[in-house]
Amino acid sequence: MAKTARPNTPSKELLEKLFTTAFRIRNFESEGIKLYRQGLVRGYFHPYLGQEGIATGACAALEDRDYIASTHRGHGHCIAQGAEVGGMVAELLQKETGYCKGYGGSMHIADISRNNLGANGIVGASTPLGVGAAMASQVRGSDAVTVAFSTDGASNNGTFLESLNLAAIWNLNFILIVENNQYAVSTKLEEATRETELYKRGEAIGVESHRIDGNDPLLVYETVADAVKKCRAGLGPILIEAVTFRHSGHHVNDPGKYMPEEKLAYYKERDPVDRARDNFISMGKAAASEVEAIEADIKAEFEAAVDAAKVAGEVTVEDFQEFVADY
Amino acid sequence: MSDRELMYREALREALFEEMELNDEVFIIGEGIAERGGSYKVTEGLLDRFGAGRVRDTPISEAGMIGVGVGAAIAGSRPIVEILYVDFAMLGMDMIVNQAAKFRLMTGGKGRVPFILRTQGGTGGGVAAQHSQSLEALFYHIPGLRVVMPSTPADAKGLLKYALRQDDPVMFIEHKHLYMNKGHVPEGELIIEFGQADIKREGTDVTLIAWSNMVPRTLEAAEELATMGISAEVLDPRTLVPLDREAILKSVAKTNRCVIVQEAVRRGGIASDISSIIQEEAFYDLDAPVQIVAGLNTPIPFNLVLEQASVPQKDDVIAAVQSVLHVDTF
Ligand SMILES: Cc1ncc(C[n+]2csc(CCOP(=O)(O)OP(=O)(O)O)c2C)c(N)n1
Ligand SMILES: [Mg+2]
Numbered sequence: 001m002a003k004t005a006r007p008n009t010p011s012k013e014l015l016e017k018l019f020t021t022a023f024r025i026r027n028f029e030s031e032g033i034k035l036y037r038q039g040l041v042r043g044y045f046h047p048y049l050g051q052e053g054i055a056t057g058a059c060a061a062l063e064d065r066d067y068i069a070s071t072h073r074g075h076g077h078c079i080a081q082g083a084e085v086g087g088m089v090a091e092l093l094q095k096e097t098g099y100c101k102g103y104g105g106s107m108h109i110a111d112i113s114r115n116n117l118g119a120n121g122i123v124g125a126s127t128p129l130g131v132g133a134a135m136a137s138q139v140r141g142s143d144a145v146t147v148a149f150s151t152d153g154a155s156n157n158g159t160f161l162e163s164l165n166l167a168a169i170w171n172l173n174f175i176l177i178v179e180n181n182q183y184a185v186s187t188k189l190e191e192a193t194r195e196t197e198l199y200k201r202g203e204a205i206g207v208e209s210h211r212i213d214g215n216d217p218l219l220v221y222e223t224v225a226d227a228v229k230k231c232r233a234g235l236g237p238i239l240i241e242a243v244t245f246r247h248s249g250h251h252v253n254d255p256g257k258y259m260p261e262e263k264l265a266y267y268k269e270r271d272p273v274d275r276a277r278d279n280f281i282s283m284g285k286a287a288a289s290e291v292e293a294i295e296a297d298i299k300a301e302f303e304a305a306v307d308a309a310k311v312a313g314e315v316t317v318e319d320f321q322e323f324v325a326d327y
Numbered sequence: 328m329s330d331r332e333l334m335y336r337e338a339l340r341e342a343l344f345e346e347m348e349l350n351d352e353v354f355i356i357g358e359g360i361a362e363r364g365g366s367y368k369v370t371e372g373l374l375d376r377f378g379a380g381r382v383r384d385t386p387i388s389e390a391g392m393i394g395v396g397v398g399a400a401i402a403g404s405r406p407i408v409e410i411l412y413v414d415f416a417m418l419g420m421d422m423i424v425n426q427a428a429k430f431r432l433m434t435g436g437k438g439r440v441p442f443i444l445r446t447q448g449g450t451g452g453g454v455a456a457q458h459s460q461s462l463e464a465l466f467y468h469i470p471g472l473r474v475v476m477p478s479t480p481a482d483a484k485g486l487l488k489y490a491l492r493q494d495d496p497v498m499f500i501e502h503k504h505l506y507m508n509k510g511h512v513p514e515g516e517l518i519i520e521f522g523q524a525d526i527k528r529e530g531t532d533v534t535l536i537a538w539s540n541m542v543p544r545t546l547e548a549a550e551e552l553a554t555m556g557i558s559a560e561v562l563d564p565r566t567l568v569p570l571d572r573e574a575i576l577k578s579v580a581k582t583n584r585c586v587i588v589q590e591a592v593r594r595g596g597i598a599s600d601i602s603s604i605i606q607e608e609a610f611y612d613l614d615a616p617v618q619i620v621a622g623l624n625t626p627i628p629f630n631l632v633l634e635q636a637s638v639p640q641k642d643d644v645i646a647a648v649q650s651v652l653h654v655d656t657f
Contacts, residue, residue, distance in 0.1 A: 042453035043629060094632075104455065105630075158391065185359050185363070
């Protein structure tokens with residue numbers, strides 16, 4: 001089921017928010033990769049470059065009481081859900097001031113205070129965890145909605161069907177966003193499944209399901225906003241397959257040679273950050289100076305975050321040992 | 328025999344090539360193992376040599392993949408399922424614990440499960456809590472499984488080849504830090520039967536028991552101890568199930584002191600079990616209580632300093648040896 005019609009003209013405020021978030025993620029990832037190359041970040045770093053439109057659009061449609069669950073490619077979700085760049089950079093740099101005290105790192109990054117269940121190192125884990133948050137809301141009589149970000153790769157894991165089915169039989173306020181970037185590391189989606197239109201998995205178990213262009217932040221926003229409304233009216237869960245493509249390899253050290261150049265060019269033509277900027281300018285009538293100011297602020301914010309993280313306190317073995325004393 | 332050196336991952340690859348050549352029933356499946364050659368390059372070249380029938384990429388479907396391996400083994404194949412990180416084997420625990428481990432007994436010995444799960448574990452490089460675990464004790468606890476943890480290229484090759492010729496389910500756990508390590512691997516047939524410990528270094532004052540990545544670390548400690556005039560013997564069980572009790576007891580009878588070094592968390596670990604075996608069967612050989620140097624009871628934190636603090640380091644081994652050597656008069 002494709003979505004095309006634009007229900008009503010988006011407000012300038014919304015368009016500004018979409019652009020700001022998308023650009024903040026883009027900047028975080030591009031600059032974060034530089035920090036990685038300088039040896040300041042260790043472990044895994046899975047860039048969200050190219051997929052920014054999905055987290056941006058989805059989280060803009062949520063209220064403070066709503067939840068998200070994230071993936072191994074989780075920086076974008078974390079930012080879109082309102083985390084501050086300072087705490088995230090500090091986390092990547094293993095500092096005590098990081099959101100997870102430097103104990104979690106890129107793959108487990110989260111601002112828990114913003115109802116983010118966290119990035120996750122286990123492919124497929126976000127879906128059952130997200131369904132769990134939706135169930136908690138239902139049991140306590142809240143109309144909060146949970147968005148679980150998931151992936152094409154996770155759609156072939158048993159957790160996908162088991163947990164989405166639970167959400168369905170219990171009518172949970174649950175939105176499953178399948179970020180279909182068409183690859184799981186170097187494995188092409190069509191090598192991993194016969195049915196590459198992943199929204200059909202939802203339909204197969206009676207869940208309202210959509211397939212949309214994930215590189216269109218406004219369309220993602222509108223689709224998720226609609227899904228949120230339906231969920232709050234008791235019509236959940238809803239599955240949204242958002243088709244997209246990475247701009248880089250699977251992780252920082254993967255050159256991504258297996259990604260066909262034409263395809264990459266096609267998706268770069270449809271860059272979600274450019275589209276958010278264009279919308280802000282054309283539909284939102286934003287002046288060039290407004291755009292420049294936003295970009296400059298976001299860049300400065302990141303640099304300040306790096307400066308602060310570099311001088312921030314180191315974690316200590318003593319604190320850590322105390323932390324795990326009852327483990 | 329030449330002094331041929333291979334990397335751990337090359338030795339594993341050689342075992343796979345040789346056994347797949349010999350036995351058409353051997354096949355391998357896993358994520359990114361075919362065209363890409365696996366995350367640790369162990370399976371490079373297998374697709375070209377043996378074709379897409381016997382070397383297959385899978386979706387991210389661990390429970391299914393492991394189950395398929397177990398089923399194929401019951402049906403007479405010799406499947407190898409590669410799981411990228413031992414942490415992800417947790418998704419297939421039903422198939423490992425309730426199916427693979429039980430089948431032989433449940434069928435009164437008529438059914439066998441020559442299934443191999445190849446995976447890797449351990450800490451290294453800040454890959455954090457869900458990619459750093461040492462989970463061998465979980466499998467050690469389940470009767471019916473074999474648990475193999477090679478520390479050198481030669482052991483990796485010989486044990487993998489043996490695994491492909493015996494008839495029980497094997498958890499073959501490599502270590503992410505060992506793949507690039509080089510070591511002597513003799514040319515020609517190399518088969519190492521399960522249940523045979525190897526003395527990696529002879530000594531007379533203390534027995535150090537270690538496996539997997541703790542072996543090179545313990546050997547370094549032993550070198551340093553030598554400069555302090557302490558002669559340490561380093562024993563690598565190589566397979567934890569079956570465990571070579573005899574070799575352990577023999578070494579302890581010689582040295583009268585023992586330190587067990589384990590990367591996994593201390594609680595409920597294999598070191599504790601080995602220690603209980605020694606105290607039960609060799610109590611009167613001991614001049615000091617057996618000491619265990621193990622990981623902290625913690626998930627592995629991202630921060631590199633804390634990661635290091637979570638698992639045994641060379642100095643921890645040395646300190647433990649000094650302590651067992653000082654307690655020598657009752
Ligand atoms: C259960 C599990 N299996 C395997 C992995 C290793 N792994 C990490 S990311 C990844 C590919 C993921 O592809 P996809 O789910 O499509 O997400 P994408 O990376 O494309 O965002 C794999 C195989 C894992 N982290 N967890
Ligand atoms: Mg993908």
